[in-house]
Amino acid sequence: MKAENRGTQSIDQFLSTLRTYNTAIGNYEQHIMLDDTYTYSVKLSNGTIRIYMEELQDKTIIPYERMKEIAMRFVERR
Numbered sequence: 001m002k003a004e005n006r007g008t009q010s011i012d013q014f015l016s017t018l019r020t021y022n023t024a025i026g027n028y029e030q031h032i033m034l035d036d037t038y039t040y041s042v043k044l045s046n047g048t049i050r051i052y053m054e055e056l057q058d059k060t061i062i063p064y065e066r067m068k069e070i071a072m073r074f075v076e077r078r
Contacts, residue, residue, distance in 0.1 A: 010056050011042055022071035047076040
C-alpha cells in the first residue's frame with residue numbers, strides 16, 4: 001500500500017476536531033487507503049487512527065458521542 005495525497009486537508013481538519021475529544025492524538029504525517037477503499041489508515045506523529053470515508057464526508061453532522069468513539073480509535077505507538 002502506498003501513501004495517498006488525496007484528502008490530506010480533510011483528514012487533517014478532521015483530526016483537529018478529534019483532538020478536542022482525545023488530546024493524545026498526534027499530528028498528521030500520511031495516510032493510506034486500505035484495501036476495502038472506504039477506510040483510511042492515518043499515520044500520526046505518535047501512532048495511528050482509522051477513519052472511514054463516510055465520516056469525512058459527514059463530519060459536520062456527526063453527533064458528539066460518535067465523535068468520541070472515533071477519537072478513541074487512536075492507537076499510540078510504543
